[in-house]
Structure formats: C-alpha cells, structure tokens
Amino acid sequence: MYLVGPKKQTDGSYLxxxxxxxxxxxxxxxxxxxxxxxxxxxWANICRDIVLGMLVSKxxxxxxxxxxxxxxxxxxxxxxxxxxxxxxxxxSQNNVPTEGVSGxxxxxxxxxxxxxxxITPVWTVNSIVPDPDVDTISLFGSDDEEDDAIKTVPIVAPVKEVKPAGHEENSDEVREVHLDDVAPVTGISAPTHIRSREWEARKFMAKERVREARLKAQMADRIAAxxxxxxxxxxxxxxxxxxxxSEYDLTDEESDAEEAEDAN
Known part of the structure; x- marks a missing residue:
C-alpha cells in the first residue's frame, strides 16, 4: 500500500x-x-496506524x-x-447501500x-449483497380471509343477572361498608423498590455513610478511653x-431525639 498525492481540492482540502x-x-x-x-x-485500527506512519514519513x-x-x-x-x-x-462518510433493507x-x-x-478517510462501497426477502407465514390464511373471519364473528348479547322472585331493583339503594367488618390483611411484605441506577447509587452512599459513622464512633470511643x-x-x-x-454522656431522651431527627 502506497500514498499518492497530495492533490488540492476546490474546498481547500488535500486528497x-x-x-x-x-x-x-x-x-x-x-x-x-x-x-x-x-x-x-x-482492521480499521491497524490500517489507520499504517496510514498515519506513512504520512509522518512524508x-x-x-x-x-x-x-x-x-x-x-x-x-x-x-x-x-x-x-x-x-x-x-x-x-462522516457513512452512507449505506440502497439495495434492500439489509445485507x-x-x-x-x-x-x-x-x-x-x-484527517478523514474516503471510502467506496462494493461487493453489495442484499439479504433476500423472507416471506412471512400467516397462521390465519390471507389477509382477506382474516378480514372475513373478523366480520363473521357472531356478537353475543350480554347475559342479564337473574333476580330472585319478589326482588325489586332499587337503583337509588346505597350500601354502607363498615371498616370494622373488613378483615385485616396479614402477611404484608416490605415495599418493593425499583432497582434503578439512581436507587443503587443512593443505597451505596447511604451504606458508606453508615460505615463512616460507625468508624468515627469507634475512634471516638478509643480516644475517650x-x-x-x-x-x-x-x-x-x-x-x-x-x-x-459519665455525666457528660447523652441521656436516653437526647439519644431518642437525635434518632428521630436523623429519621426525618
């Protein structure tokens, strides 16, 4: 492979x-x-290095x-x-062949x-082999047959509810539901979190804060001792x-107040 040129183009570039x-x-x-x-x-990386070396040698x-x-x-x-x-x-010269959808x-x-x-490469495209068209298999016959099948589907009338004898329907009837009569739901599981990147990042940072706080607490205990x-x-x-x-230690009330503040 050799380099030929350079030849100045009308746009001021050199080919x-x-x-x-x-x-x-x-x-x-x-x-x-x-x-x-x-x-x-x-192949592109190797060829680019070769062309770069040949340009330096000129x-x-x-x-x-x-x-x-x-x-x-x-x-x-x-x-x-x-x-x-x-x-x-x-x-930038990224044109694909127009023959067929793929190939x-x-x-x-x-x-x-x-x-x-x-410095940009200049390409030509040859040896074009489009992928052959693949016929699709219809499980319901031709499109016309599918349309006819849809048109001939019978419409079934809705079934009315059978009322017991002597029952009079009252559309204005209001039913009252007492919450005390509703059985409590047992076995409620913890809420499911969507494990997105943001959620994973916040979880990691919170875990690091816990580690840092525990380490500081251990160091503080050792320094105090x-x-x-x-x-x-x-x-x-x-x-x-x-x-x-020991009189300088936090009381239970102060500890509970700090925990509540951290939780908020």
Whole structure:
C-alpha cells in the first residue's frame, strides 16, 4: 500500500490517494446504518496506524515536518466502542447501500482527506449483497380471509343477572361498608423498590455513610478511653465532690431525639 498525492481540492482540502485501494472485512448494514464487528474494528485500527506512519514519513508534503502525535490528534478515529459496549463507525462518510433493507457490503479505503483541522478517510462501497426477502407465514390464511373471519364473528348479547322472585331493583339503594367488618390483611411484605441506577447509587452512599459513622464512633470511643486513662495517670482518681465523666454522656431522651431527627 502506497500514498499518492497530495492533490488540492476546490474546498481547500488535500486528497491523498491510497494505491492500491484497501478493502476491509465485510460489514452488515440494516435500516440505514452500518453494524461494525470486532474484525472490522481491529482492521480499521491497524490500517489507520499504517496510514498515519506513512504520512509522518512524508515530511516533504508538509510546510514543516509533522510529528506523529500532531497528526494523530487530528486523525479522526474510524470506529469506536461506546461505554455500553456498542460498536459504531465514527467517520462522516457513512452512507449505506440502497439495495434492500439489509445485507452485507465491503467498504474500500481509497484516500484520506486532509485539512489543518482534520484527517478523514474516503471510502467506496462494493461487493453489495442484499439479504433476500423472507416471506412471512400467516397462521390465519390471507389477509382477506382474516378480514372475513373478523366480520363473521357472531356478537353475543350480554347475559342479564337473574333476580330472585319478589326482588325489586332499587337503583337509588346505597350500601354502607363498615371498616370494622373488613378483615385485616396479614402477611404484608416490605415495599418493593425499583432497582434503578439512581436507587443503587443512593443505597451505596447511604451504606458508606453508615460505615463512616460507625468508624468515627469507634475512634471516638478509643480516644475517650485513652484521654480518660491519661487523666487518671496524671491526676489520680476523682474526688467525691467532682463530677464524673459519665455525666457528660447523652441521656436516653437526647439519644431518642437525635434518632428521630436523623429519621426525618
């Protein structure tokens, strides 16, 4: 494979030919979009590196010898992979064949178009093989037969409720339901949460807050015990008239109030 050119175009870009043109692996297209595969992606990456190296080896084509990283920064990728794992073609020349809804074809690299801002590949498409049309199987015969079957379906009149003898229907009758007569529902399970990404993230952050709070509490207990031992070492036991350290602890009422505030 050799590079030919460059030739300046009417739009100011430069066209560098590929000799001979480089066909890639067969690609599928469907519903107006290419469906790249791992084989084509690997071929595109290798071919792009080769073309990039050949451009760097042609310093006479440029106003000053280019560096590889400079050309690489403006050489648009030919394909890529999204975070979801989906492969896609990144070039702007992304026209698919018009023959059929889907099929396979070969994209041939014929040149690269260069501007001061970008380097993009130029493709042609050949070896087009549309997928054959597949006849659908109707389980109810032809469409006309289906329409006739729908039209001939008999309409069944609704069945009226049979009232006991002597019963008079009163449309104004109001029935009163007493809540005390309704049996309580037993075995109520916990509410089911929809495990979305947001819900999983909030759950993870709440779990981390619990871990952090427990760690801080354990560290605070150790610090308090160490300071208490240091006090006794330096000053001895407390006098009977002095307040004890336990008097600084939270009371049950204060603890319950803090828990209620955290719950809200």
């Amino acid at each position: 560098v030919g590929i000799d001979p043109p480089k066909p890639g692996p067969a690609l599928k297209w469907k519903d107006g979009a290419w469906i790249p595969n791992e084989q084509w992606l690997n 310093p006479a084509w440029f106003s000053r010898p280019p560096r590889r990283d400079t050309l690489d920064s403006i050489f648009t990728p030919w394909a890529g992979q999204r975070l979801s794992g989906e492969l896609f073609l990144a070039d 396979t074809a070969v994209r041939v690299l014929t040149a690269v178009r260069m501007t001061p801002q970008s 160490r300071e208490e031992r240091r006090f006794y070492t330096q000053f001895g036991d407390l006098d009977e008239t002095e307040s004890h350290f």
